[in-house]
Amino acid sequence: xxxxxxxxxxxxxxxxxxxxxxxxxxxxxxxxxxxxxxxxxxxxxxxxxxxxxxxxxxxxxxxxxxxxxxxxxxxxxxxxxxxxxxxxxxxxxxxxxxxxxxxxxxxxxxxxxxxxxxxxxxxxxxxxxxxxxxxxxxxxxxxxxxxxxxxxxxxxxxxxxxxxxxxxxxxxxxxxxxxxxxxxxxxxxxxxxxxxxxxxxxxxxxxxxxxxxxxxx
Amino acid sequence: xxxxxxxxxxxxxxxxxxxxxxxxxxxxxxxxxxxxxxxxxxxxxxxxxxxxxxxxxxxxxxxxxxxxxxxxxxxxxxxxxxxxxxxxxxxxxxxxxxxxxxxxxxxxxxxxxxxxxxxxxxxxxxxxxxxxxxxxxxxxxxxxxxxxxxxxxxxxxxxxxxxxxxxxxxxxxxxxxxxxxxxxxxxxxxxxxxxxxxxxxxxxxxxxxxxxxxxxx
DNA sequence: TTCATATAATTAACCAGTTAGTTAGATTGT
DNA sequence: ACAATCTAACTAACTGGTTAATTATATGAA
Numbered sequence: 001x002x003x004x005x006x007x008x009x010x011x012x013x014x015x016x017x018x019x020x021x022x023x024x025x026x027x028x029x030x031x032x033x034x035x036x037x038x039x040x041x042x043x044x045x046x047x048x049x050x051x052x053x054x055x056x057x058x059x060x061x062x063x064x065x066x067x068x069x070x071x072x073x074x075x076x077x078x079x080x081x082x083x084x085x086x087x088x089x090x091x092x093x094x095x096x097x098x099x100x101x102x103x104x105x106x107x108x109x110x111x112x113x114x115x116x117x118x119x120x121x122x123x124x125x126x127x128x129x130x131x132x133x134x135x136x137x138x139x140x141x142x143x144x145x146x147x148x149x150x151x152x153x154x155x156x157x158x159x160x161x162x163x164x165x166x167x168x169x170x171x172x173x174x175x176x177x178x179x180x181x182x183x184x185x186x187x188x189x190x191x192x193x194x195x196x197x198x199x200x201x202x203x204x205x206x207x208x209x210x211x212x213x214x215x216x217x
Numbered sequence: 218x219x220x221x222x223x224x225x226x227x228x229x230x231x232x233x234x235x236x237x238x239x240x241x242x243x244x245x246x247x248x249x250x251x252x253x254x255x256x257x258x259x260x261x262x263x264x265x266x267x268x269x270x271x272x273x274x275x276x277x278x279x280x281x282x283x284x285x286x287x288x289x290x291x292x293x294x295x296x297x298x299x300x301x302x303x304x305x306x307x308x309x310x311x312x313x314x315x316x317x318x319x320x321x322x323x324x325x326x327x328x329x330x331x332x333x334x335x336x337x338x339x340x341x342x343x344x345x346x347x348x349x350x351x352x353x354x355x356x357x358x359x360x361x362x363x364x365x366x367x368x369x370x371x372x373x374x375x376x377x378x379x380x381x382x383x384x385x386x387x388x389x390x391x392x393x394x395x396x397x398x399x400x401x402x403x404x405x406x407x408x409x410x411x412x413x414x415x416x417x418x419x420x421x422x423x424x425x426x427x428x429x430x431x432x433x434x
Numbered sequence: 435t436t437c438a439t440a441t442a443a444t445t446a447a448c449c450a451g452t453t454a455g456t457t458a459g460a461t462t463g464t
Numbered sequence: 465a466c467a468a469t470c471t472a473a474c475t476a477a478c479t480g481g482t483t484a485a486t487t488a489t490a491t492g493a494a
Contacts, residue, residue, distance in 0.1 A: 017443065036336070039255030042480060052445045057481065118335050119253070121398050136405050144406065161430065166407060167396075167423040174395025175388045181338050182387050188353050189361065190383060206384040213378065214431035234469065259454060269471045274455065 021059050023049040028070050033112035036119040037067055068131050071120065074113050075139040081106045086146040092154030093216065099147070100208055104176050108200050114181040144169055160215055168215070175207055238276050240266040245287050250329035253336040254284055285348050288337065291330050292356040298323045303363040309371030310433065316364070317425055321393050325417050331398040361386055377432055385432070392424055 027048035031040045042063055046053035060066040085098045107113060120132055147169055154160035179186075183194040192199060244265035248257045259280055263270035277283040302315045324330060337349055364386055371377035396403075400411040409416060 020443080036253045036255055038253055041478095053480090054446085054482080055444060058443075063480065115338070118338065118398070121332070121335065121402065132402060133405050136402055140402070141406060163427075164419070164423065166403070166409065166411075167420060167427070170396050170399050170403065171392045171424075171427060173399070174391035174393075176391075178391025178395060179384075179387050181335070182390070185338065185349060185353055185357070186383070186387065188350050189358060192383065194383075202381070203384060206381065207388070210380075210384075210388060210431045214427045237469080258452095260452095270454090271456080271472090272470060275470075280454065 020049070020051055020055060024051060024056055024059060024066075025069060025073060028066050029073070029116060030112065032067060032070055032119055033115040036115075040067075042066075064131075070116060071131065071135055074110070074116055075135060077110070078103070078106050078113075079139055079143065082143060083146070086143065086150065091159075092150050092157060093159050095150050096154065096160075096215065097208060097212070099150070100172065100176070100211060101204070103172075104204050104207055107176055107180055108204070111180045111183065111195060114177045117177070118181055154215075159217060161217055163215065172211060175211065179203060179207075237266070237268055237272060241268060241273055241276060241283070242286060242290060245283050246290065246333060247329060249284060249287055249336055250332040253332075257284075259283075281348075287333060288348065288352055291327075291333055292352060294327075295320070295323050295330075296356055296360065299360060300363070303360065303367065308376075309367050309374060310376050312367050313371065313432065314425060314429070316367070317389065317393070317428060318421070320389075321421050321424055324393055324397055325421070328397045328400065328412060331394040334394070335398055371432075376434060378434055380432065389428060392428065396420060396424075 024045065027045045028040075031045045031048065035041070040063070042056055043053055045066075046056055056066060060069060081102045082099060085095065085102050088095065088098070090098060120129070120135070144165070148165040151160060151163060151165050151168060155162060179194070186194045194203075241262065244262045245257075247265065248262045252258070257280070259273055260270055262283075263273055273283060277286060298319045299316060302312065302319050305312065305315070307315060337346070337352070361382070365382040368377060368380060368382050368385060372379060396411070403411045411420075
């Protein structure tokens with residue numbers, strides 16, 4: 001139900017186009033996460049989505065555009081969860097905790113997302129790729145700046161230790177994200193499943209405590 | 218090709234085989250770091266090493282074996298720096314600080330290494346790839362266990378807060394590594410060069426302080 | 435109600451460019 | 465001479481992307 005009022009467009013459609021598109025996107029997230037941008041195979045995506053490969057190119061311009069759509073889905077979801085918290089009127093300490101929790105929960109609910117992002121980090125070495133810059137501008141900059149505000153506020157209130165946002169923010173992201181992208185490796189190293197429900201609950205508590213201890217006075 | 222006049226270092230004739238091998242390996246590190254394992258091009262490696270592509274296959278079985286050699290170089294270097302510290306007789310607090318510093322310095326001196334590793338994380342999604350397990354066994358397990366010992370010791374001495382090694386270790390790695398793999402993105406976001414010498418010095422101080430605050434009582 | 439028509443959705447088959455890996459031989463120090 | 469080192473040229477397989485045809489549905493005139 002997405003035909004909005006106004007000019008009724010003539011839809012001589014069969015099947016559910018939205019379903020196909022969504023299936024493709026979902027399969028693409030998995031494939032890109034698992035093999036990276038260069039390693040992802042369009043045939044594999046089509047097969048996983050139970051769809052002919054040409055349909056990928058019917059809905060998306062090319063592999064790159066499909067990857068871009070994947071990035072948008074991942075980051076718009078993150079933004080939707082996290083920005084409301086940062087724009088709320090909580091005191092800095094609690095706002096930070098809420099932010100950390102929201103971020104963690106989003107990643108925990110979608111453990112393959114970090115890998116999609118890592119694939120993007122990878123994309124081009126020293127200089128940033130084309131849509132890395134776009135993603136940075138559209139998603140990261142606003143979040144980063146709001147987060148820097150919270151830090152400033154907390155430091156002025158004497159509740160936070162003195163930290164540089166340029167140091168603090170990537171550290172937090174690293175702590176949250178790295179655990180999940182390293183999970184397969186950890187699985188081979190320990191007996192415990194790093195992604196079991198209890199483990200994730202423990203991990204969440206640890207992350208909040210760890211960063212609290214590092215940031216709060 | 219560089220069949221130029223003059224005495225430009227012409228590897229390729231029967232000069233130093235070790236030099237050729239080393240040149241290939243160095244070029245491979247850069248290429249794998251920049252494009253990941255699937256994105257790396259053997260032609261590009263050969264060209265960067267000023268060597269015929271067939272020579273890669275003279276020294277290394279195939280692309281995969283070359284990547285394995287790259288992994289070994291990266292991780293044996295890390296181990297060489299870090300294990301002596303962990304086996305020294307320092308008190309836990311100082312041993313931990315030494316370890317963090319050594320780790321950080323190794324990565325800072327080779328900022329592309331994290332990307333090589335990320336490429337490996339990526340390699341296979343849920344289950345670990347063949348040589349990820351090997352790397353884990355050969356390099357990570359011993360380091361991890363020694364580190365867990367330090368933690369236990371420090372906690373028993375009442376110098377460390379109560380932390381689970383399974384939580385603490387990947388968090389530390391994440392903090393150290395992520396900054397470098399995110400550097401290209403940060404460069405587009407801030408005015409400061411995240412890899413300048415002063416910035417790296419600042420970053421080092423931050424990391425030590427950040428983790429100290431999070432771990433020490 | 436019926437039926438031709440337009441068009442969205444979907445596919446099988448194909449193609450051109452790329453890439454890992456090979457082969458057959460050349461070069462060089464000893 | 466001869467083996468270690470190195471290369472130009474080649475190939476088999478793969479992969480992103482295209483094309484031409486096909487199916488299903490809505491629309492509207494008769």
